[in-house]
Amino acid sequence: MNVLPYAIAVWLFLAGLYGVATSRNLIHLIVCLSVAQSSTYILLIAIGYRQGAGAPIFMYVPIGTPAVDPVVQALALTDVVVSAAMTALLLAVAVRIYKQTGTLDPQKLRPLRS
Amino acid sequence: MTVIQVVVFVLVAVCGTAVVLMREPYRQTFLLSLYGLLLSMLFVILAAPDVALSVIVVGAALPLMILTALRIVGKHST
Amino acid sequence: MTVRSRQIMALGSAAALGLLLVWGVMRLPDFGAYPESYGDMLNAAAVAERHVTNIPSAVNFDYRAFDTLGEEFMLFVAVAGLAVLFREQRGQSDRKNLSVVQVSEAVRWMGSGLIGFTVLFGMMIVLHGSLTPGGGFQGGLILAMAVLLIYLIRGDEAFERVSRRAFVEALEASGAGAYILIGLAMLAAGGMFLENLLPIGRLREVYSGGTIFLINLATGVEVSAAFVLLFAEFLEESRKPSSER
Numbered sequence: 001m002n003v004l005p006y007a008i009a010v011w012l013f014l015a016g017l018y019g020v021a022t023s024r025n026l027i028h029l030i031v032c033l034s035v036a037q038s039s040t041y042i043l044l045i046a047i048g049y050r051q052g053a054g055a056p057i058f059m060y061v062p063i064g065t066p067a068v069d070p071v072v073q074a075l076a077l078t079d080v081v082v083s084a085a086m087t088a089l090l091l092a093v094a095v096r097i098y099k100q101t102g103t104l105d106p107q108k109l110r111p112l113r114s
Numbered sequence: 115m116t117v118i119q120v121v122v123f124v125l126v127a128v129c130g131t132a133v134v135l136m137r138e139p140y141r142q143t144f145l146l147s148l149y150g151l152l153l154s155m156l157f158v159i160l161a162a163p164d165v166a167l168s169v170i171v172v173g174a175a176l177p178l179m180i181l182t183a184l185r186i187v188g189k190h191s192t
Numbered sequence: 193m194t195v196r197s198r199q200i201m202a203l204g205s206a207a208a209l210g211l212l213l214v215w216g217v218m219r220l221p222d223f224g225a226y227p228e229s230y231g232d233m234l235n236a237a238a239v240a241e242r243h244v245t246n247i248p249s250a251v252n253f254d255y256r257a258f259d260t261l262g263e264e265f266m267l268f269v270a271v272a273g274l275a276v277l278f279r280e281q282r283g284q285s286d287r288k289n290l291s292v293v294q295v296s297e298a299v300r301w302m303g304s305g306l307i308g309f310t311v312l313f314g315m316m317i318v319l320h321g322s323l324t325p326g327g328g329f330q331g332g333l334i335l336a337m338a339v340l341l342i343y344l345i346r347g348d349e350a351f352e353r354v355s356r357r358a359f360v361e362a363l364e365a366s367g368a369g370a371y372i373l374i375g376l377a378m379l380a381a382g383g384m385f386l387e388n389l390l391p392i393g394r395l396r397e398v399y400s401g402g403t404i405f406l407i408n409l410a411t412g413v414e415v416s417a418a419f420v421l422l423f424a425e426f427l428e429e430s431r432k433p434s435s436e437r
Contacts, residue, residue: 002224004120006217008127014210019134021202027139027183031146034176035130038153041169042126043217045162048231051115051224055161056235056247059323059396063239067247068161069231070238074251078263080168081329081415085270087176088422091183092274095429098187099281107195115224163325164248167317171333175419178340182426 005046012039026094026104030087037083041076048072122156139184147177243392244322244401252327253407257386260407261371264414268368271418278425295345303345310338318412322401328411335412336419343423348431355424360417367414374406 016036023029048069054061056070098104129149136142150173157166221227238250252260295303318331343351375386383389390402399405 002115002222004115004123005223006220008123010210010213010217011127012130013213014206015131015134017206025139027180028137028142031142031180032134035133038130041153041165045157045160045165046223047220048226049160049224050226053161055163057163057245057325058239059245067235069226069229070234070247070251071231073162073165073248074256076162076165077168077248077252077329078259080165080172081263082266084172084176085267088179089270089273091179092277095183095186096277104187164246164327167326167330171330174337175333179422179426182430186430
């Protein structure tokens with residue numbers, strides 16, 4: 001049972017990639033990409049978790065209480081922000097593609113010509 | 115691992131898969147919001163309240179942007 | 193290349209990637225049995241060194257402050273890129289099709305009541321970033337949500353009035369600029385870029401952590417303005433008549 005969290009992270013990453021590869025709608029594709037990215041948060045937090053330890057916040061508990069790793073949590077925080085910014089930008093790109101070509105289906109899009 | 119951890123992990127996996135498999139963008143947006151909620155529950159259980167808070171606010175903000183984008187592309191969204 | 197061959201290629205590479213990921217994950221420490229690490233040293237040291245109690249915040253805004261600077265500017269650049277994408281096709285002063293939406297009394301009253309609470313909650317999360325869970329990013333997004341509540345209860349026109357583009361843009365830029373200025377001030381004071389040289393305050397009080405507190409505020413301002421701008425651009429784009437393309 002101890003590999004379940006890692007298995008779920010791998011599973012979600014691959015499921016997200018599957019969605020990206022088979023998607024027929026750019027907005028659906030972007031959401032699938034954000035699912036794939038969310039698997040990295042799960043992986044990071046699962047690595048730093050320690051059974052029975054508290055959160056790395058010492059506001060209401062004495063200093064020295066066993067706590068989980070704060071570094072991976074900080075990494076995951078950065079990850080969340082980057083994911084949100086990237087999703088917003090990709091959505092704008094999808095909207096622009098729709099306005100210029102009239103379709104959101106990636107298979108109907110022709111390669112760019114200048 | 116405690117029982118509640120296993121349950122929430124499995125719920126996250128199921129909901130994430132459902133988000134990918136749902137092809138209808140409007141419904142997918144609501145599933146994504148639910149997925150954000152489940153992720154934040156998971157991170158609270160895994161003693162990461164900072165990450166839980168940011169996942170939950172992103173889970174509230176992103177679906178709004180996706181819905182607006184879907185409104186722009188209109189009925190062609192499916 | 194046909195769709196079929198592309199799908200086969202995607203399947204093959206996904207299988208290979210999956211195997212690689214499984215192989216990588218197998219060497220990780222067991223779940224819940226994380227070994228002694230750098231993080232434990234930080235947990236022990238950060239409280240004494242910086243007088244903050246929220247260690248991830250200390251890591252983000254002090255020990256890894258330079259990385260977070262990059263993250264902030266990624267958000268900044270994303271907003272700028274989105275504005276470029278959307279504004280290219282429309283004039284700067286395109287404010288047509290403003291609508292006053294009809295919402296039910298229940299939404300209006302609930303929303304009006306929630307605005308005050310949301311603003312207060314967002315400010316609390318930002319200000320207590322160095323003490324309790326939360327910080328500039330989370331609180332900033334909650335503040336942006338308060339502005340969005342105005343759109344929900346009063347519609348486009350009120351939202352445009354609250355989120356005057358020049359003002360929000362200036363706010364966003366000053367938040368991002370303040371982050372760099374804090375870093376440069378530390379440089380001028382004889383330290384390293386973004387080194388924490390300010391008095392660290394008293395443990396478990398709102399002002400604690402020196403630059404952590406200030407960078408938190410700057411991030412809060414930047415993130416809230418950035419997300420208001422993102423929403424404003426999307427909403428403005430959605431108001432354009434769709435026959436334009």
